Amino acid sequence: MNQQINSSTNDSNEAPTTLIEVARVAGVSPSTVSRILNGTAKVSEDKRQAVMDAIAKTNFAPNQMAQGLKKGKSMTIGIVVQDISSPFFDETLHGVDDALKGTGYASVIVSGHWNAAEEIERIRLLIARKVDGIILLSGRITDESVLKFSQHRPIVSTGRAIHTDKALGFKLDNEHGAWLAVRHLIELGHRRIAFITGPANNCDAAERLTGYTRALREADIPFDQKLVVEGDFHESSGMRAVNHLFESQQQFTAICAANDLSAYGARLSLYRKGIRVPEDISLVGFDDLPGSSYTTPPLTTVKQPLYEIGRVATKALLSIINGEHFDASIPPLELVVRETTKRMR
Structure with a gap:
């Protein structure tokens, strides 16, 4: 049975090109064309190139679904x-x-x-x-x-x-990523660093919180539970976290957010309070989403690939x-x- 395909340039009224037609143009057997297409043929480079040229000339586009079904895929x-x-x-x-x-x-x-x-x-x-x-x-x-x-x-x-x-x-290594972020803030002289977490039952969030606490411990900075506010990885939780920190009258000079979206929300809350970033409060995110290069100002963050x-x-x-x-x-x-x-x- 002939293997049929659709040509990318054929009219809907024209018959589709067949594997046999490609084989005729290339001067090889239809089985050789089929084996070259599915990667099982052991042929000379000249013969392979002749098939490739015939495919281009006839606008041959293999029906991948049909090929897959034949292989049980x-x-x-x-x-x-x-x-x-x-x-x-x-x-x-x-x-x-x-x-x-x-x-x-x-x-x-x-x-x-x-x-x-x-x-x-x-x-x-x-x-x-x-x-x-x-x-x-x-x-x-x-x-x-x-x-x-x-x-x-x-x-x-x-x-x-x-x-x-x-x-x-x-x-x-989420723990190491958060450690990098907090260590950066510590090296800039910050000691009161707030942390906006992810969901409590999320393992990535838990590991990032561990990275935060490890960086503080290694710098001999006391851990303060009041500076840790639970978020949910969404922008709104970043806003709520900053609002909570101010309503509870916490003193801090920097914020590390467990992801970029939370950092976006935190940035908006700080803006609405008239607090400048980074002049008054430094801010770090985690993810390096495409939009993080275009926030105002552009966000310092931990890049996930x-x-x-x-x-x-x-x-x-x-x-x-x-x-x-x-x-x-x-x-x-x-x-x-x-x-x-x-x-x-």
């Missing part, structure tokens, strides 16, 4: 994010999208809303839809659940330290699906100093 991967509207996940998804280009794979994106029960439901849905693998961007389900689901579909997850044949995790995480996670998942080895590594966290921090007078 759906040519789709599932992606579980926690908040589709968040710029944090948006930047990571850009990395996923770029890594999928030219692979023939498409993605199906669902949201877990930071709810373990919803994440489990979404993963089951993706498995039922026959995706070839799943990328889990952070989340609340346990490592045990991830390993259990990986028996049905390969899973690559961020925020976890797992490594099996069917499950791989990427975990950044969000795009690289998405790209590497995708390449790792495709390697697992194809039974290939992949040496996965992502850049470390780093402090990006901009204009919201200043040395104490």
Whole structure:
């Protein structure tokens, strides 16, 4: 049976180009064209180039879904994010999208809303839809659940330290990232440093709080619980945290927020109170979202390699699906100093 494809330039009334037509133009057999397309052919470079030239000449565009079904694959991967509207996940998804280009794979994106029960439901849905693998961007389900689901579909997850044949995790050193931020403020002479946390039951938030306390301890600065205000990683919680600090009459010269969105909210609250950043209060975030370069003033923050995480996670998942080895590594966290921090007078 001929393999049919759609030509990118053909009219809808024209018959699509076939693999046999490509083979005729290239002067090879249809099976050779097919094997070159799926990467299993051992042919000379001249023959391979002849097929590539024929593909270009005939505007041949292989039907990846048909190829996938023939191999027992759906040519789709599932992606579980926690908040589709968040710029944090948006930047990571850009990395996923770029890594999928030219692979023939498409993605199906669902949201877990930071709810373990919803994440489990979404993963089951993706498995039922026959995706070839799943990328889990952070989340609340346990490592045990991830390993259990990986028996049905390969899973690559961020925020976890797992490594099996069917499950791989990427975990950044959140504690060290927060330590970098607080240490920067300490080196600028700050001693009364407020900290806006993430949700109490979020492991990333807990690790960043540990980094904050470690930096204080190493500098012999007493920990003051009143300077720690719980947030939820959203802008509004940053505003509420700063309002709480002032309403409770806390004395502080700097704020470290557990993520950039909380820092944005904190900055707005300070602005509305007539407090200058960094002249009166220094401010540090965590993430280095694309918008952090364009705040007023540009935000000093800890850079997470969000795009690289998405790209590497995708390449790792495709390697697992194809039974290939992949040496996965992502850049470390780093402090990006901009204009919201200043040395104490």
